[in-house]
Amino acid sequence: MNELQTELKNQLKKYCLDKIEPFMEEDDEKNRFRPEIYRGFGDYGICGIPLPEKFGGAELTYQDFILVLHEIAKYSVPYAVTLSVSTMVQNILNEFGTEAQKQKYLPALTSGEEIASFCLSESHSGSDAASLKTQAKKTKGGYILNGSKLWISTAGYSKTYLVMARTGGEGSSGVSAFIVRDDMKGFSVGKKEKKMGWRTSATAEVIFENCFVPEENLLGGTEGTGFKAAMSGLDRGRITIGAIACGLSERAIEESIQYALERKQFNQAIFDFQGLQFMMADMATENTASWLLVKEAAEQYDNKIKNSKLCAMAKLKATDTAMKITTDAVQILGGVGYTSEYPLERYMRDAKVLQIVEGTNQIQRVVIARELKKEFN
Amino acid sequence: MWFFSDEEKQIQKVCRDFAKKELAPKAEHHDNEETFNLDAFKKMGELGLLGITSSPDYGGAGLGATAATIVMEEFGKACAGSTLSYLAHTILCVNNINSNASDIQKEKYLPKLISGEHIGCMGMSEPGFGSDAVGMQCKATKAKDGYLINGNKMWITNAQYADVVYLYTRTGTEKNDLTTFIVEKGTPGFSVSKEIHKMGMRSSPTGELSFQNCKVSETQRVGGEGESTIHMMKNLELERITIAGISLGIAQACVDQCIKYAGERKQFGKNLAHFQMIQKMVAEMASETEMLRRFLYTVCYEYDHFKKDNVLASMVKLELPKRATKIALDAIQLHGGYGYSREFPLERMMRDNKLNEIGAGTNEVMIMIIAKNLLKDALRT
Numbered sequence: 001m002n003e004l005q006t007e008l009k010n011q012l013k014k015y016c017l018d019k020i021e022p023f024m025e026e027d028d029e030k031n032r033f034r035p036e037i038y039r040g041f042g043d044y045g046i047c048g049i050p051l052p053e054k055f056g057g058a059e060l061t062y063q064d065f066i067l068v069l070h071e072i073a074k075y076s077v078p079y080a081v082t083l084s085v086s087t088m089v090q091n092i093l094n095e096f097g098t099e100a101q102k103q104k105y106l107p108a109l110t111s112g113e114e115i116a117s118f119c120l121s122e123s124h125s126g127s128d129a130a131s132l133k134t135q136a137k138k139t140k141g142g143y144i145l146n147g148s149k150l151w152i153s154t155a156g157y158s159k160t161y162l163v164m165a166r167t168g169g170e171g172s173s174g175v176s177a178f179i180v181r182d183d184m185k186g187f188s189v190g191k192k193e194k195k196m197g198w199r200t201s202a203t204a205e206v207i208f209e210n211c212f213v214p215e216e217n218l219l220g221g222t223e224g225t226g227f228k229a230a231m232s233g234l235d236r237g238r239i240t241i242g243a244i245a246c247g248l249s250e251r252a253i254e255e256s257i258q259y260a261l262e263r264k265q266f267n268q269a270i271f272d273f274q275g276l277q278f279m280m281a282d283m284a285t286e287n288t289a290s291w292l293l294v295k296e297a298a299e300q301y302d303n304k305i306k307n308s309k310l311c312a313m314a315k316l317k318a319t320d321t322a323m324k325i326t327t328d329a330v331q332i333l334g335g336v337g338y339t340s341e342y343p344l345e346r347y348m349r350d351a352k353v354l355q356i357v358e359g360t361n362q363i364q365r366v367v368i369a370r371e372l373k374k375e376f377n
Numbered sequence: 378m379w380f381f382s383d384e385e386k387q388i389q390k391v392c393r394d395f396a397k398k399e400l401a402p403k404a405e406h407h408d409n410e411e412t413f414n415l416d417a418f419k420k421m422g423e424l425g426l427l428g429i430t431s432s433p434d435y436g437g438a439g440l441g442a443t444a445a446t447i448v449m450e451e452f453g454k455a456c457a458g459s460t461l462s463y464l465a466h467t468i469l470c471v472n473n474i475n476s477n478a479s480d481i482q483k484e485k486y487l488p489k490l491i492s493g494e495h496i497g498c499m500g501m502s503e504p505g506f507g508s509d510a511v512g513m514q515c516k517a518t519k520a521k522d523g524y525l526i527n528g529n530k531m532w533i534t535n536a537q538y539a540d541v542v543y544l545y546t547r548t549g550t551e552k553n554d555l556t557t558f559i560v561e562k563g564t565p566g567f568s569v570s571k572e573i574h575k576m577g578m579r580s581s582p583t584g585e586l587s588f589q590n591c592k593v594s595e596t597q598r599v600g601g602e603g604e605s606t607i608h609m610m611k612n613l614e615l616e617r618i619t620i621a622g623i624s625l626g627i628a629q630a631c632v633d634q635c636i637k638y639a640g641e642r643k644q645f646g647k648n649l650a651h652f653q654m655i656q657k658m659v660a661e662m663a664s665e666t667e668m669l670r671r672f673l674y675t676v677c678y679e680y681d682h683f684k685k686d687n688v689l690a691s692m693v694k695l696e697l698p699k700r701a702t703k704i705a706l707d708a709i710q711l712h713g714g715y716g717y718s719r720e721f722p723l724e725r726m727m728r729d730n731k732l733n734e735i736g737a738g739t740n741e742v743m744i745m746i747i748a749k750n751l752l753k754d755a756l757r758t
Contacts, residue, residue, distance in 0.1 A: 265509035335502065339573050355710055366654075
């Protein structure tokens with residue numbers, strides 16, 4: 001780590017310990033998201049890490065970004081994911097948006113004053129995203145949106161929603177992307193999801209009922225590029241989810257080792273039982289392997305090497321590992337690990353979603369296999 | 378299973394219907410609210426299930442491990458939390474009184490426990506003594522006409538609802554100086570000091586019991602002083618087998634739900650059943666569940682007809698819960714976002730099942746028992 005990275009990591013650690021850690025248990029129980037915590041990230045300049053300085057970004061690399069996410073995930077996976085998703089939307093705006101769109105929407109996002117949500121999934125189109133049904137009908141001066149989007153992170157707290165909707169025929173080429181603001185008429189937030197974990201993150205349905213979106217909010221000013229824009233974020237999105245998984249795993253490992261050293265049964269610290277030593281050795285090895293994979297993916301991305309296979313592998317390996325590690329961590333703590341007095345059971349519930357978002361791990365395997373086939377054909 | 382007796386098949390049917398009607402519809406609610414389905418518990422009493430392994434002299438059904446495990450499986454499919462409370466009552470409390478208490482004690486406690494008028498729990502683990510239960514420190518000291526009990530018991534299922542506690546205490550300094558008592562709710566000095574909030578099994582109340590100069594008369598002592606370890610040994614196998622039954626129920630419910638969903642959910646123009654990756658997940662989880670079912674019920678059959686086997690019971694307790702967690706995690710994965718949401722029961726089943734890897738002896742303790750038995754001779758040299 002360079003000096004800047006170490007400094008940032010230390011500052012974030014302090015912030016998370018002060019502002020996030022003490023409330024996580026209660027906020028998880030009550031499904032409460034605290035926008036002020038996200039705004040606090042803005043004070044550290046981390047809400048638009050890879051974005052250009054001229055729009056208020058830090059113009060840093062993905063190698064920097066994954067360190068930030070890794071650190072935050074040690075205290076809260078939901079806030080780390082909120083940051084990752086909002087940054088992904090900013091990246092898409094920056095790459096596909098018009099100059100006017102960038103100037104209008106990016107500064108409030110990079111400063112952390114506002115949050116952005118990514119609206120792709122629908123009740124019947126999850127993995128098969130290109131089959132989405134939300135309609136955008138051309139009308140005078142803009143488009144009328146009708147439909148609904150499911151599992152939208154930070155819904156209700158975000159101001160900017162990047163919405164993929166159908167302007168043309170079936171398939172991916174009929175999809176366009178729109179910048180929808182929360183105060184537009186016909187936009188509303190529907191049912192809030194009750195979830196196994198990740199409960200601090202507000203996840204809800206977003207509904208469009210004859211929602212008029214002015215022409216200037218069509219992303220990049222051209223129809224039919226929405227799906228491409230949405231997919232452009234995927235590779236790097238996977239790197240970020242991998243980083244979050246590694247942060248979570250690291251925390252679970254720290255907690256288990258500390259507990260195993262303190263807890264005595266049969267007159268010795270449980271750490272000294274070989275059965276637990278093997279578990280902990282495996283946990284540490286698997287997480288180190290995952291982290292190296294994530295770092296390599298980030299480095300290649302920063303060096304402009306497109307490697308979808310590596311990104312999918314990093315996400316797959318890091319999140320499957322996080323699931324295994326958090327499950328074993330609960331096991332090492334035994335009865336107290338299962339109670340909500342300790343955070344381990346929450347870590348385990350939070351880990352599961354990482355295997356599902358940014359492409360389920362089944363989809364990662366499909367991507368990896370597709371790339372393998374290309375290599376060998 | 379093909380070798381179930383007619384009576385066991387009948388129990389299976391009755392429990393399946395009961396679970397569908399009384400447990401499944403309310404499982405989500407009680408999980409969300411962390412409340413106990415007392416109504417269903419009382420109805421289990423009406424069906425005669427609360428003393429399934431206990432003597433008919435006191436209202437019990439006098440059946441074996443197979444019948445008890447069938448109940449666990451069927452209830453476990455619908456609401457594992459309610460099933461855990463049922464287990465703590467029926468197997469940990471009622472069955473232990475039935476096998477270890479005097480006729481006078483049985484006459485006094487069993488009829489009401491078996492009818493469902495009273496609820497029972499067992500007190501073994503302590504804050505500092507979980508896996509190392511025999512190291513317990515909750516003390517019973519001899520006093521005039523009885524004993525004074527001092528100490529705490531942790532992770533006690535049914536604590537808040539229990540009228541009767543089947544309690545293990547320390548009465549001497551030697552490792553095995555442990556003595557069993559029956560303590561009634563309302564005995565001065567006895568209280569539930571804490572409610573414990575858990576990841577899963579949230580419809581099963583868990584608490585900490587506190588004893589502060591709690592006076593019990595000698596008539597509340599079960600057997601003689603120092604007999605607890607003998608009591609514990611008697612029913613260990615049954616306790617491990619039955620808790621594995623809950624995991625079997627969970628695994629089967631996950632398989633059933635996945636098969637249903639694979640036929641309903643469409644992506645890329647066809648239902649999920651057409652994707653080989655989904656086929657693999659369904660085929661593997663179903664094969665594993667079937668293997669676990671046959672393993673579990675074979676051990677039950679041997680327990681009922683031939684002999685108790687500590688190693689086999691520990692193997693059952695290790696393998697069923699461990700594999701059911703994996704199956705439940707895969708079932709969530711197969712359902713994607715929906716699996717993660719509370720609209721589907723899968724995430725609850727996974728949370729519930731994790732307890733079975735910890736309660737009634739952790740996986741690690743099972744491994745220790747199995748290894749120590751198998752390596753007995755080798756360990757001497």
